[in-house]
Amino acid sequence: MTRYINYNGEKWPVRMVYSVFKRIQKDQGKSADLSSQDIEMNEYMLFYALQKGCEAENIEMPFKVEDMEAVLDECFWEFQKIIQEFRPPEDEEPGQKKKKEGKGSGK
Secondary structure (H helix, E strand, O other), rough: OOEEEEOOOEEEEEEEOHHHHHHHHHHHHHOOOOOOOOHHHHHHHHHHHHHHHHHHOOOOOEEEEEEEEEEEHHHHHHHHHHHHHOOOHHOOOOOOOOOOOOOOOOO
């Protein structure tokens, strides 16, 4: 699904899809973990998400990865909301067991 960020008075398409995380890992040699404390990861995520968004809407991608700090200065919290939409609910994250309801569970 395409979302939009606002930068320099214009809306830009952003797509948080599997290939964004794959490209980060391949091109940057970093694991694209949504819970990462690596603040720079936001720059790579936004760059590749903008690439996918522009590709989906058949518009030219005018940004370079070096531009992402300036873009994020303007739309950081907007982008964080988009990232959170991509994240699965806690009870559906890989490796977690679902909580059982019933006797003694308080429900």
